[in-house]
Amino acid sequence: MNRESVVAKKKFGQNFLKDQSVLRQIVEAMPKNDNKIVEIGPGLGDLTKFLVDVKSVEAFEVDTDLCKLLQSTFKEEIATKRLHINCGDVLEAWQSELVSEPYDLVANLPYYIATNIILKALADPMCKNILVMVQLEVAEKFCASSGEKVFGSLGVIAQSVGTAQIVVKVPPTAFDPQPKVDSAVFLIQKKRDRNDKEFEDMLRVAFSQPRKTLVKNLSSKYDKKLLQEALEELELALTIRPHQVNTNDYHQLYKLTRSLDGRKDTRGSTK
């Protein structure tokens, strides 16, 4: 098989990035450090070509046809250990750490599992930075600030582990075949790992009905009166909507709700 005869497989989210200027912008946005690069879904190897020029790359590709093609395209880089290709589903290979040394994830991700991959990378202690192309809507959620309509649990999680910013927005014409949606490359620079499941459970409830008030949403999990006391302590209006609360206040609220939980139990036992 040669690259001209490859037919993109929809089931693997194959939209190959053809625009050379976007490929260059991805490489230019890479944080300068000694970390290894992990690329998920190298596809035809267009981004890989740029990456192996800069650093050594560990790649994960699910499509066995593309794996064979990559193995013949990158014979030399594989022989000199500049590139290692793992053939198979990255999600199956991913235990708590995807590789055993510090790495930056750089990829044009398959959109059908992009959010899942990013959340796993945020929790992976070996992953230090994430520079990925995803659907624009998803990038905007991770990079949103409080007050913006799209600010939700993904934005709070990203801000809790580090900083997130859009690098470049990319139109469908940059790909072959063209996706139906706009895309964007964005960068998360991690300062710590995502590791607080209970905090994220609270966020899920807080944003369960984004147009309702925060109190209304959280009262399905916490005593409403105690919740109101917590909001007053944080000087947050009782009418505040979930997207209007900032990340720091979500962490404060989480601490308070945990202590409130104790008080709720105490109140309950005296009834």
Ligand SMILES: C[S@@+](CC[C@H](N)C(=O)[O-])C[C@H]1O[C@@H](n2cnc3c(N)ncnc32)[C@H](O)[C@@H]1O
């Ligand atoms: C959007 S394409 C990007 C291809 C290439 N990096 C580019 O920029 O042109 C996504 C790639 O991810 C691969 N892929 C999809 N699901 C995967 C999975 N579960 N594990 C590893 N690779 C996967 C696809 O086969 C495809 O090569």
